[in-house]
Amino acid sequence: MTVRKLVTHPADILEQECKPVTVFDKKLGKLLDDMYDTMIEFDGVGLAAPQINIDQQIAIVDVDDQHGTIELINPEILETSGEQTGPEGCLSFPGLFGEVTRPFKVKVRAHNRKGKIYELEAEDFLARAIQHEIDHLHGILFTSKVSKYIDENELEELNKE
Numbered sequence: 001m002t003v004r005k006l007v008t009h010p011a012d013i014l015e016q017e018c019k020p021v022t023v024f025d026k027k028l029g030k031l032l033d034d035m036y037d038t039m040i041e042f043d044g045v046g047l048a049a050p051q052i053n054i055d056q057q058i059a060i061v062d063v064d065d066q067h068g069t070i071e072l073i074n075p076e077i078l079e080t081s082g083e084q085t086g087p088e089g090c091l092s093f094p095g096l097f098g099e100v101t102r103p104f105k106v107k108v109r110a111h112n113r114k115g116k117i118y119e120l121e122a123e124d125f126l127a128r129a130i131q132h133e134i135d136h137l138h139g140i141l142f143t144s145k146v147s148k149y150i151d152e153n154e155l156e157e158l159n160k161e
């Protein structure tokens with residue numbers, strides 16, 4: 001198990017376009033495993049490679065549902081629909097939470113760790129997490145989409161609902 005060091009804001013790597021992955025080898029598998037260990041260690045529901053200082057289009061999402069851990073390599077959003085507004089946070093912004101509006105449903109195409117292309121449809125919280133991580137791969141941070149910041153007491157109230 002290898003927990004990598006988290007990059008927190010501000011850092012240039014968090015605000016730049018990441019490079020597509022072209023080699024699907026053992027090293028990539030190890031990186032994905034390390035990203036998983038790092039996400040679990042810091043109690044996140046997703047992690048993007050730039051958050052561990054790697055400028056490649058790799059992200060993982062795990063919202064603890066039947067989808068398990070979703071590995072998104074060179075992901076593209078094919079379609080979105082609807083709208084949802086809810087609280088969001090980011091491992092690169094410890095203790096910061098805000099209301100973000102995003103599409104309710106998303107359809108994505110990505111490579112898995114073996115380089116095979118797959119498509120996935122997600123909605124609600126999973127769709128939110130996927131869109132948040134894909135934004136990271138293009139240097140877009142959730143703070144650019146926050147309509148209202150939430151303090152931690154308010155967040156606890158929201159979580160009770």
Ligand SMILES: [Zn+2]
Nearest residue numbers: 089090091092
């Ligand atoms: Zn984030």
